[in-house]
Amino acid sequence: MARTQGSHSEITGPRIRSAALALFAKHGFAAVSMRQIAGEVGVQAGALYNYIPDKQALLFSLMKGHMDDLLAACEERPALNTPQDRLRDFVDFHIAFHLDRPEAVFISYMELRNLSPENFAQIEALRRTYENRLEAILEQGRAQGVFEVADTKIATLAVIAMLTGVTTWYRQAGRLSVTQVQAVYWDMVRKAVAA
Amino acid sequence: MARTQGSHSEITGPRIRSAALALFAKHGFAAVSMRQIAGEVGVQAGALYNYIPDKQALLFSLMKGHMDDLLAACEERPALNTPQDRLRDFVDFHIAFHLDRPEAVFISYMELRNLSPENFAQIEALRRTYENRLEAILEQGRAQGVFEVADTKIATLAVIAMLTGVTTWYRQAGRLSVTQVQAVYWDMVRKAVAA
DNA sequence: GTCTATATTGCGATAGAC
DNA sequence: GTCTATCGCAATATAGAC
Numbered sequence: 330m331a332r333t334q335g336s337h338s339e340i341t342g343p344r345i346r347s348a349a350l351a352l353f354a355k356h357g358f359a360a361v362s363m364r365q366i367a368g369e370v371g372v373q374a375g376a377l378y379n380y381i382p383d384k385q386a387l388l389f390s391l392m393k394g395h396m397d398d399l400l401a402a403c404e405e406r407p408a409l410n411t412p413q414d415r416l417r418d419f420v421d422f423h424i425a426f427h428l429d430r431p432e433a434v435f436i437s438y439m440e441l442r443n444l445s446p447e448n449f450a451q452i453e454a455l456r457r458t459y460e461n462r463l464e465a466i467l468e469q470g471r472a473q474g475v476f477e478v479a480d481t482k483i484a485t486l487a488v489i490a491m492l493t494g495v496t497t498w499y500r501q502a503g504r505l506s507v508t509q510v511q512a513v514y515w516d517m518v519r520k521a522v523a524a
Numbered sequence: 525m526a527r528t529q530g531s532h533s534e535i536t537g538p539r540i541r542s543a544a545l546a547l548f549a550k551h552g553f554a555a556v557s558m559r560q561i562a563g564e565v566g567v568q569a570g571a572l573y574n575y576i577p578d579k580q581a582l583l584f585s586l587m588k589g590h591m592d593d594l595l596a597a598c599e600e601r602p603a604l605n606t607p608q609d610r611l612r613d614f615v616d617f618h619i620a621f622h623l624d625r626p627e628a629v630f631i632s633y634m635e636l637r638n639l640s641p642e643n644f645a646q647i648e649a650l651r652r653t654y655e656n657r658l659e660a661i662l663e664q665g666r667a668q669g670v671f672e673v674a675d676t677k678i679a680t681l682a683v684i685a686m687l688t689g690v691t692t693w694y695r696q697a698g699r700l701s702v703t704q705v706q707a708v709y710w711d712m713v714r715k716a717v718a719a
Numbered sequence: 720g721t722c723t724a725t726a727t728t729g730c731g732a733t734a735g736a737c
Numbered sequence: 738g739t740c741t742a743t744c745g746c747a748a749t750a751t752a753g754a755c
Contacts, residue, residue, distance in 0.1 A: 338738065357637060359554035363731060375733075376739050384731070439634055442552060479708040480700075486693055487686045487712055494685025498678075505675075513674040517682055521716035533720065557748060571721050573750070722755075729748070737740075 342380045344370045346394075349387055354432035358388050358443045388440060389448040395433040396455035402426055403462060412470030416522070419463055420515045423492045428507055431496050438493070460485055467522060477524040488518055537575045539565045541589075544582055549627035553583050553638045583635060584643040590628040591650035597621055598657060607665030611717070614658055615710045618687045623702055626691050633688070655680055662717060672719040683713055 348369035352361045363384060367374040381387045406422055409415045427434050441449060464485040470476030478484035492514060499510060543564035547556045558579060562569040576582045601617055604610045622629050636644060659680040665671030673679035687709060694705060 341738080355637065357552065357554050359552050360638065362729075364729085372738090373740060374731085375741080378732070379738060442550065443555065479711050483693075483700075483705075483708050484712065486689060487709065490689025490692070491682045491686040494681060497685070498681055505678075510678075513678050514682065516674050517679065517716040520718060521712040523715060536720080558750085559748085567720090568722060569749085570723085570751075574720060579749070720755105722753100724752085724754100726751075727749090730746080731744105733744080734742085735740100736742105737738105 338379075341370065341372065341376070345377060345380055345387070346391060350391055350432050350436065353388065353391070353440065354435045358384075358436075358440045385443075385445055385448070388436075389444060389452075391433065392437045392440065392444070392448075392452050393455075395430070395437050396452060396459075398430075398433075399426060399459060400455060403459065412466055412473060412475055413519075415466045416470065416476075416518065417515055419466060420488075420492060420518050421511045423489070424495055424511050424514060425507055427493060427496050428499055428510075434493070434496050460489060463488060470522065475524055476522045478522050484522060488521070491517070533574075536565065536567065536571070540572060540575055540582070541586060545586055545627050545631065548583065548586070548635065549630045553579075553631075553635045580638075580640055580643070583631075584639060584647075586628065587632050587635065587639070587643075587647050588650075590625070590632050591647060591654075593625075593628075594621060594654060595650060598654065607661055607668060607670055608714075610661045611665065611671075611713065612710055614661060615683075615687060615713050616706045618684070619690055619706050619709060620702055622688060622691050623694055623705075629688070629691050655684060658683060665717065670719055671717045673717050679717060683716070686712070 345366060349361070349366050352365055352369065363377055364374045367377055370377075381390070403422065406418055409418055437452070441452065444452060464481060467476055467478060467481050467484055467488075471478060471481060495510060495514065499505075505513070540561060544556070544561050547560055547564065558572055559569045562572055565572075576585070598617065601613055604613055632647070636647065639647060659676060662671055662673060662676050662679055662683075666673060666676060690705060690709065694700075700708070
């Protein structure tokens with residue numbers, strides 16, 4: 330079925346998001362212009378506004394999409410019984426998920442301050458939801474006496490900070506596979522919270 | 525001794541740096557204008573250029589100053605013998621130093637991509653130097669059999685990521701003192717690298 | 720050393736033709 | 738849906754008066 334020349338609604342939208350993701354991650358939201366994004370996609374700047382109301386909404390959409398993906402993927406993990414198994418699964422999942430989309434991770438970390446207050450609150454709430462999943466695991470382990478942490482909330486944030494840090498150094502062409510990285514981090518996490 | 529009216533060379537310089545530090549930390553380097561900085565200081569934008577060649581140099585100066593402070597303070601720590609004592613001292617130092625200047629820490633983390641390539645290389649080298657201090661401690665402990673880590677380099681980065689994460693949640697008015705925070709993190713670090 | 724004024728460039732966003 | 742053209746504004750940085 331023929332299309333009006335120059336009309337590509339089904340592919341331009343995703344391409345805008347993809348280009349914006351890469352550019353925001355590389356240069357930062359405030360440093361990237363709508364003209365740059367349009368140039369990457371191959372359209373004029375004005376055409377972007379057929380897909381997004383404004384630049385802020387584009388940033389929010391990218392971050393919201395990332396957080397939704399994170400929580401959805403997290404929900405799909407198999408239900409495990411022991412705190413140790415659940416923690417190991419969380420470590421594996423967190424590392425694999427974050428190494429799989431470093432740009433989105435970077436943006437969702439770095440561009441929080443460029444969100445409007447309302448948008449910031451939404452993303453923060455999703456981040457809390459994710460943190461709570463780990464906190465519940467640590468709390469269960471502590472209740473059962475298999476974990477021992479001085480402060481469950483701090484331990485939660487410390488473990489997440491440690492794991493997310495993997496994105497700052499991991500390179501696909503490096504000496505370690507994702508599986509090996511997971512094993513190395515699991516060894517440290519396991520010991521850090523052990524009774 | 526009388527001064528030419530409107531001439532304040534000795535205080536304007538530091539005030540520019542201080543204002544820029546706060547504004548860059550809050551809104552991001554690219555999102556802050558020279559006019560905003562000047563407004564905070566109480567001068568016109570053009571006057572800033574009596575103190576800095578350009579905006580990039582201002583950012584670099586702030587980050588370089590922070591890294592120099594970090595390494596200088598690190599050098600001044602007492603010489604300790606056992607790897608355990610040295611690691612404990614590193615944890616205490618890292619947390620106290622970073623909690624003491626959250627804005628500079630934030631900038632040195634977030635604005636690396638806004639540095640020119642030459643400036644980036646310099647900051648990176650200083651960061652490596654700092655990381656190497658921890659790596660040497662972990663390596664010594666491993667050689668002596670008191671630490672056991674699957675990968676010393678990864679353990680180094682993991683510990684630093686975990687510790688630096690404290691700046692994202694710690695608030696002075698919160699429920700924990702710096703000393704308590706140090707104890708909580710030390711407990712986790714100690715166990716994470718224990719043999 | 721700071722001011723006012725300005726050169727120059729680029730920004731986000733919109734209007735209307737096709 | 739995309740284009741060209743443009744509005745209104747703000748950006749960095751500089752020049753010259755005081």
